[in-house]
Amino acid sequence: MAGLTAPLLGLEKKSLREQALSALRTAITSGELEPGRHLVETELSEMLQISRGTLREALRQLEQEGLLSAGPRGRLSVRHLDEKEIRDIYAVRAALESLAARTLCELADRQHVTKSLHQAIDVMAAGASGSLEERIESDLEFHRTLCRLTGNETLLHSWESLEGSIRMSIMFAGLEKGVRNMSVDRHRDIVAAIDTGDAALARKTILEHMDTAAANLVA
Amino acid sequence: MAGLTAPLLGLEKKSLREQALSALRTAITSGELEPGRHLVETELSEMLQISRGTLREALRQLEQEGLLSAGPRGRLSVRHLDEKEIRDIYAVRAALESLAARTLCELADRQHVTKSLHQAIDVMAAGASGSLEERIESDLEFHRTLCRLTGNETLLHSWESLEGSIRMSIMFAGLEKGVRNMSVDRHRDIVAAIDTGDAALARKTILEHMDTAAANLVA
DNA sequence: TTACTCCCGACTGTAAACAGTCGACTTATG
DNA sequence: CATAAGTCGACTGTTTACAGTCGGGAGTAA
Missing domain, CATH: 1.10.10.10 (Winged helix-like DNA-binding domain superfamily/Winged helix DNA-binding domain)
Structure with missing residues (x-):
């Protein structure tokens, strides 16, 4: 009833x-x-x-x-963002996500982690021909998942607080520029790095990803 | 008038x-x-x-x-914090401040930076015999300054958003534990590392500082 | 006693009204 | 014409009032 x-x-x-x-x-x-x-x-x-x-x-x-x-x-x-601010935002984002990557490497069951991440990537791959908005959405979902899987609520919360700024950065730079960072392969690299359990490698992979991402936006 | x-x-x-x-x-x-x-x-x-x-x-x-x-x-x-959450908070804090340290190393006029930081440490040293609250306050001021000097507003903002949680962590663990991390010498080490301009060293110094800080709190 | 219902109190969600302040435009005045 | 005073309107800061809902306790019947 x-x-x-x-x-x-x-x-x-x-x-x-x-x-x-x-x-x-x-x-x-x-x-x-x-x-x-x-x-x-x-x-x-x-x-x-x-x-x-x-x-x-x-x-x-x-x-x-x-x-x-x-x-x-x-x-x-x-808020109005200039190029420096976009770079600043991505610097903080990189710091947070590299922490996420390192943390995931030290986790007990990386099985579950990489499985979830692969799923997220599959979603990206499936929507690779979709609209720009959808592709951006699934990309952000991947990175959010990265933070969520660490089990560090504070990290996730900090990332989510930054999410709005990230979206604005992409919007500001132009969606066609933002979509350059949606490469499925690059994301598979990240997961692969985490899969090895090599924290330094995982960190390096994320940092490079963020570096090129920021560069793509302000270029 | x-x-x-x-x-x-x-x-x-x-x-x-x-x-x-x-x-x-x-x-x-x-x-x-x-x-x-x-x-x-x-x-x-x-x-x-x-x-x-x-x-x-x-x-x-x-x-x-x-x-x-x-x-x-x-x-x-x-909010109630358990030990894991305190560690999580300090992990994020470490990520943010290590970014700050790295950024400061790459800055144009590190003269001004180290000068300001030394001032902040002097304040800490002057209050070294003061109340626990005052010492904690000047310590936080030092770290806030670290972030502010980068000129990265987003970084500063993220740190300040975390500041409440940091304070709670110290309060939770007990002020007498928190005050263990207020060593003037350790902070001088951080500034010295930044002064060399060696980003990797500065990052390492901060991370160790945060590691022991978290350890002191949950010990 | 147990279980069920009904009513009341306590809080949050939401809306509408009041007050103060700053800026822009108008008007008066030299 | 230029300048200063005055007035009006637009917004934000703040308060007060109203509505809806959940939980708990009193009361009642089996």
Whole structure:
């Protein structure tokens, strides 16, 4: 006699705040809200059909994720990235992911790890002819999985906090540039390096991957 | 005829939200709000003499900093750290700060960098006989400076997002354990390594510092 | 006693209203 | 015409009020 209503099974109904958060993130990383644009709370709350209070909570979070920058007197605007900032973001990303790679090498059952990673790559391979957005999505999913599999919640959380900035970097540079980094082979190399259990090699592989990724974006 | 009022000079008046944020952060990292404790919005808003709306914005930020964890139906509680989580936090911290060290080595004028760092160490040395809290404070200031001097805003921001967790780690382990890591000499070693410009050495020095720091905490 | 129902209290989610401040435009004045 | 004072409008900061929901305890029937 259960819920014909909605929040069936694992599908939790999200709060308006979370919905707004997703909507805004998408709007920003898709370029719909162009960089430098001033955000007006009353405007947005009206667009999203939510109250300002609820909206403001979401904005605070986006601000902390680095998607928004605060001007004088709390005026928010969509963050603008220049090439240096993109390189900076990728430097931090590289630091985090190289930690992930090293950690995975020292893990007990790398069987499970490499299996999950191969799956993620298979998804990428399957969508290799899909839209740019889809390819980017599956790429990010691979790297997120890399962090998640370490079991280090703090690492995963830090990476996810950076995710918005990463997306903005790709958007900024242009999707056609970003997609250069989606090579399936390069990702297989990473997994192979982890598979050997050689932490130094895995770290080196990731760092190189990130280096070329950043170079591709700002080139 | 200027302001006898208050917001004189560079001293900006903080919003209630920011005040609440600081107050809560301090309360949590000092242990006044013990780990695992459930937070009730109406209680806190009354304690801090602010409205719930304003409070909630601060809570969202603390949540994202990892000081609070969300239970079912939005119930917030002070995060509880076990030894593994402390190690995880320090692993991420090490990754970030080793990036900082490497970056500083590649910087143009390391003169300025080492000068600033030496200043920060001098502050530590001056307060070496002060209270535990003060010593911890000056230690964190040194490491924050390390990140700030890189000029990589994203790096600094990531580190600061982690700062709350770092403070909790020290608090959790006990201040007397945390203070073991405040050795002035060890910090001088770090600066010396950066001063040589040898990125690999600097990275190694920081990683070892963080390793022993984490070990001291969970030992 | 046990189990079941119903009601009440406690919290969070959300919305709407109020207050203060800064900037831009207008107007008056030399 | 240029400059200064004044007024209006737009936003953010903050508070207050309302709605929905979950959990627990009182009460009741088997």
